[in-house]
Amino acid sequence: MIRLVLAAWTVVMLALPLRAEVPIQEITSPGGIKAWLVEEHSIPFTALEIRFKGGASLDLPEKRGATNLMTGLLEEGAGDLDARGFAQAQEALAASYSFRVHDDALAISAKFLTENRDQAIALLRTALMEPRFDPDAVERVRAQVVSGIMSDLKDPNAIASSTFNRLAFGDHPYGSSKSGTLETVATLTRDDILAAKAGIMTRDRLYVSAVGDVTAEELGLLIDALLGDLPEQGAPMPTLAPYLLTGGVTVVPFDTPQSVVVFGHDSLEREDPDFFAAYVLNQILGGGNFSSRLMTEVREKRGLTYGVYSYLMDKDQADLIMGQVASANDRVAEAISVIKDEWARVAETGVTQEELDSAKTYMTGAYPLRFDGNGPIADIMVGMQITGLPADYIATRNDKIEAVTLTDVARVAKRIIKPEALRFVVVGQPEGVVATQ
The missing domain is CATH 3.30.830.10 (Metalloenzyme, LuxS/M16 peptidase-like)
Structure with missing residues (x-):
């Protein structure tokens, strides 16, 4: 199955010609969610991109790393499925999900075949709306984050970047790693993870785009089913970061x-x-x-x-x-x-x-x-x-x-x-x- 999916993706990479003119449709779903769409029906495949503005910069100073930890847990079990069950369900659908956090945005990517579209969206909705944040998953992902932080402490490239950011931005979130510190990550609780999710996954900072085998009407219904139940407002956005360095x-x-x-x-x-x-x-x-x-x-x-x-x-x-x-x-x-x-x-x-x-x-x-x-x-x-x-x-x-x-x-x-x-x-x-x- 995986080989077939990879082969399909290779074909899709060639589905649209190399050009710098893309026929973008700006749509609004029945539930009021705005999205951009490029229809491409030659391959039964769709790529969906979701962004929530704010990213890891929404972390409180003493909770630095909470959004990053939460993001790493989104595919570690949801609804009735534990981490292994979620992975198996995703593979059975030949779907691909990716969850990433940056300083200024939480990025969610989904790729799915037309024949499995409804099931793939339903599974993704479960991950976004009903993540389990099971204790064993929290500790497993926390250990991965800690390992990354410790690796960065020995990496001269990471040290140089983190030192520049700390000197340039001080106490602003930009002044520290989105992964957090060994101290802050160690103290993060399940309630902190839930608070991080509630602070960023809201409609007031939502952006959506899609390219592939889906019509404007179908996309409107799809994003309402996926995102329509999000809360309206999230945590306050971060303030401007004063630049503190001199030559x-x-x-x-x-x-x-x-x-x-x-x-x-x-x-x-x-x-x-x-x-x-x-x-x-x-x-x-x-x-x-x-x-x-x-x-x-x-x-x-x-x-x-x-x-x-x-x-x-x-x-x-x-x-x-x-x-x-x-x-x-x-x-x-x-x-x-x-x-x-x-x-x-x-x-x-x-x-x-x-x-x-x-x-x-x-x-x-x-x-x-x-x-x-x-x-x-x-x-x-x-x-x-x-x-x-x-x-x-x-x-x-x-x-x-x-x-x-x-x-x-x-x-x-x-x-x-x-x-x-x-x-x-x-x-x-x-x-x-x-x-x-």
Whole structure:
């Protein structure tokens, strides 16, 4: 059965053509739930994406990790089914469910065949509305979470990221791991898990998308059956996260042959009119491919690292421009110096027309490749909704990239690239790197 399902998914990945124009229908169910739909009837298969805004950021400080623990328990038994029974029922239906929590959202994905649609939705509804949270399941998942936390305490990449977040955001939820700490996770009770579920699974923060063999009328009935009984309102949303860091260097001693470096500073919001210019600028500066300035200067010319990159981090309550690099302890100081120089150079002189044209070509050409199946398209659509983008964004996104001019990039570079504000968090035994505070 599993082989047949995987084969079906492979076919579905090819069901929709590679394109950046998707015929989105905006629907409202009879019960008043809004959703986006792309009908694709060539394969008897549907991908459903559900998001609840707020995510792990809704945790109370002393209950940090509660939403993450609750999420991990959603498929560990529901209704009359214990964990094994739920898994067997899911496999018998050839359905797939995924439950994930992020800082700003709880994500639920479901994939099911048309012939089993009603049963698959009924089983998912049981998981969402009647989770058992049995004591043995709670302890089993708690142990998995604790194992992950302990692993992160020994991982220089995780240490660098967590240190930067703690220094940048302090007591705000962004300042600590969504998994919680060893202390908070150890004290979480079943009542805390129930409270976390009640705080986030509500209609006032619900977003839904679907792609596949389902009509608008069928989807409306489906989501009412699945989600219509949710409570109306959840816990208060988190407040804006003040950015607390200034420029400088933080060193975290760690016994490793190479140092890991996370760096960054505050940036602009996704809704800012200059966002697309900033997006293109970052692609040129360090956007993850071998032609970026950081990759050219740090790796190609000097051989200081296997990889270096930067990215715009768009969270609901904070916006940063970030980057990461790893280099040998005796060379990491030089890598940091080169990154600083490139940060300053792009702020002062902007980019060249050749760099801009190359970035546009890559970004507009790569975009349609994201739409490579029902699941990815549904995921993109629900992300658009939760971000507040219009349904025609897919069709207009490349036009916005193409509209960015050299003057736009130069202006935005001077506005958002702040060499003096760069904070480097270095985890390792770096030679020649002096902590500033």
